[in-house]
Amino acid sequence: LDTSLALQMREAGRAVLDELVELRVATGELAPRTRDVAAIGRSHGVHAEPITLGLKFAGWYAELGRGIERFERELEGVATGKVSGAVGTFAHLPPEVEEKVCERLGLTPEPISTQVIARDRHAGYLGALAILGSSMDRFATEIRHLARTEVGEAEEPFGKKQKGSSAMPHKRNPIVSERISGMARLLRGYSVAGLENIPLWHERDISHSSVERVILPDSTGLVHYMARRLRNVVENLRIFPENAARNLGLSAGLIASQAFLLELVERGLTREEAYELVQSIAMAAREAGRPFLDQALESTELAKELSPDEIRELASPDRHFRHVATIFERVGLG
Template identity: 45%
Template sequence: MIERYALPEMAVLWTPRAGLERWVAVESLVASVQAEHGVIPKEAAERIAATPAPEVEAVREEERTRDHEVLSFLAAWTAKMPEDTARWVHHGLTSYDLVDTGLGLVLRDATDLVIGAARELYDVVAGRALEEWDTLCVARTHGIHAEPIRFGHKLAVHAFAIERSLVRLGAARDSIAVGTVSGAVGTYASTGPDVEAEVLGRLGLAPEPAPTQVVARDRHAELVCALAVFGASVEHLALELRLLQRTEVAEVEEPRTERYQGSSAMPHKRNPTSSERLCGLARLLRANVGAALEDVALWHERDLAHSSVERVILPDSLHLAHYQAVAARDLVAGLRIDAERMRSALRSEGGRIFSSQAYLQLSHAGMEREEAYRAVQAAAQRSRRDGTTLAAELKQDGADLDEELLLTPSDLDAENVIRERLTARLAGADPARRVR
């Protein structure tokens, strides 16, 4: 991931140095457990654990002649050990016992970062929804004014979407927190399942129940899909805020610093760049889904077609989702809401946004449904054309209606059930662990 979208706490997990240190931790723990089981000498296991990770440059130098990353790592690392110790390193293991167990560790920890940031985003969006519950604005369908809605209701829609992603991410996190220490093709012929159970238990990973030579890649595809759905939900939120910042609407505005400059040529511009960025990054997350699904089907007990792909898409997807969660949290937390502009939009339609109330009143008064609909539709069209109010046009048609209901928002008390649901969720169980 390029530095621009790599937040430090995520980036540090994916450095080459961190990768080598994970491999050393796995190999050292395997040696320790094997020594406890009498497979290798205890003294050798102690010396293995005491040997620091090799330098990245040393491994890369070995790889120039070996063309095999794991063998290059082992050569660079064991070069620091006595020969009677080095021969017990990687005893009974295959390369992907090391690679996939290390991968399970970093995927677990990186997903935990995403979940933590997404939970903070959920709390902020839900909190702002409750804070702005009584702020009225006009809803829009197809981009056209519809009926009044609470701005808190708008935000609640996105809070619940983020909550659903937390559930998916929690499930994906458990699915990828898996390793394997099962030997060449997963038969335990050269290392026993008891060693695997102890190693993975101490690492906080689950075993692959039917290993081949690798951990099954449907697990990784599940994670990438969950990240992409989360990204799409962040995009949905960001797109709504982009649309509400258009000059013609201007009902909200992103937080700005005093140093903000929106255009190199037009000093007046205040562009929704934060929202736009979140929308753009969601495209990358979606693009990675296809590649992750392609990685699921491997030849027989394994091939290497997946390796080059997941070196890119796994860290990139986790970086992007983490960045999105943190950036969206800050965006919503600092969002400026122009309640007067929203009230102005409600008043701008001459009461036409209350057409459904007029339609229902006429129906209750005994007018046939289609006739009532057409009467209100015709009155609304004249109102728009002539700049009059809907109530005035209907009165001219002789409709005996409660004009007050055509000038103010309808009773939205029933909408409070959404607020109650949101309040209950915030006070309830951790959404990342809730089962649907």
């Protein structure tokens, strides 16, 4: 049974790989198109420092590459067969028979088995699928956040006859991304079930069997479906550079605070002194509702350390984009 299961998993896994490769190609085309679309980076959901949308998508490209490589390794790991008898001792057939059978089937003979092939192989396969699903969940979650009304930097494709809401005709909900996030939860659960299948009794029990009848085909089919649906979203993702630029300016320059902090430390201030000075300027600007740059230029304390031109240079977002091309080259998108 395990030998036939290995054949099924290998063939199904190859179909999954085809879809994953196509998805990665789509992200690899989206990233360069948006490489120079300036946007705000967020940590904890709060504005942090400038980024470009292309950098987000380049990260997806790199992550999918790792996921594909991981899945290929695990797919190779489950492509093993056994004809070693009831408890793996070759009591009735010699190992040479197993080797010939596996060679003909294109499988690797399991070096040592019991009545079954050890389930760490299958758990690895499920784990790799769960990681891929979680990666796609991360991408889908990003799309969902970028599509929020108050953000509006990206949006799923929307068909002419599609309904965003049965009750509110104006809506365009990110339903595909939400579906992908939901399916990823199943994959993570299936991965845990795969781990539970590893500790079988002695040379075998069948506590794993009923579980695998659900989790192996379901996990494989889910990732295949998720990759195909997400590829359509990525290929047709709507990007709104004007909204990204608007959001980048919402903080009125406060996002330059770290650049000032580091420069002041470089000039000789302690980190505590530099932090207190920059924070006082930032808080004053925030409370007055004026640009951080204007407040910084008027600071007599800051003027003791930096010239007006140096202040303007530190406040410019351009410093955050100097190495974008290098990052793209590092992930193979140069």
